[in-house]
Amino acid sequence: MLINQSIIADIKSIISQSREYAIRAIDHQRTLMYWHIGKRIFEEEQDGKERADYGTFLIKYLSEQLQPEFGSGFSIRQINLYRQFYRTFENVHALHAQLSWTQYKLLLSVDTEDKRAFYIAETIKNNWTVRQLERQIYSSLYERLLLSNDKESVLAVAKNEKLPSDPKEIIKDPMILEFLGLQRESSYYEKDFENAIITHLQEFLLELGNGFSFVARQKRIHIEGDEFFVDLVFYNRILQCFVIIEIKTHKLTHQDIGQLQMYVNYYDRTERLPHENRTIGILLCANKNDTVVKYTLPEKQKQIIASQYKLYLPSEKQLLEELNKELMNFVGKDKYDE
Known part of the structure; x- marks a missing residue:
């Protein structure tokens, strides 16, 4: 008897999805439990707020009573976290089931x-x-x-x-590319940079912004017998346009901007479909002079963006x-x- 083999794949998919939904549901209930614990602790603190250090005493006492039975999730540090969680997200209806407890801890x-x-x-x-x-x-x-x-x-x-x-509402300046593993002190060629991006393409797409998909690298274009190679080509489904990226490991020059403008014009005139928006060009450069960029490009243009890259995570202060x-x-x- 012949059996449609797709049934195995379908059932495996149902099992995997059900397990994922169950894990998410359990995690959301855990998140709600921590919220309610935090709320109850805060209410108790308000009743005893006239007593000095009552909050500190209360949390220490709760940890001593709960940790032996329920484990390390009720250490002093964790109980303080539940209280902070409630104080940060006081509306329980605003908690999202799509977010895990670990993600909420990060958001604190x-x-x-x-x-x-x-x-x-x-x-x-x-x-x-x-x-x-x-x-x-x-x-x-x-x-x-x-x-x-x-x-x-x-x-x-x-x-x-x-x-x-x-x-510019979705493209970042600067871009932080620490995941490429390139040392900022070492010298490297643009080809090395491009190879590192392709190796870490998923992370690079995340850094680029929403809606990006990869199209090509070293895209060859012919213009009246001359050959040119575009470093990276992407498409953005939100902006509905091609996005061309040129990599420059030196300080940006007006010649670099002119080269990218030529690639953008080429894509607009030969690759872009009637329903699509105009091509965007991003110059990913080690350093730039914003005034040079300003005077090289026409006023109020939105197609060329110079974004400086950084190979390390800057501090929030910076x-x-x-x-x-x-x-x-x-x-x-x-x-x-x-």
């Missing part, structure tokens, strides 16, 4: 409500793992997007409340300093325009 380190809302929305939209969320928080993704956008726009795009109208510098430049420009 995020210091503002707007930033937490951004990372929650991005985690749900992109189905980030714990490791991916951790990297985005520690590489200060929110602050990097704020360098070229306003807060409301960043949050609206993250929450799917609007589609990005400008490539990014905030850059953000403040950008804000000061913006204020200065407004005064000049007046």
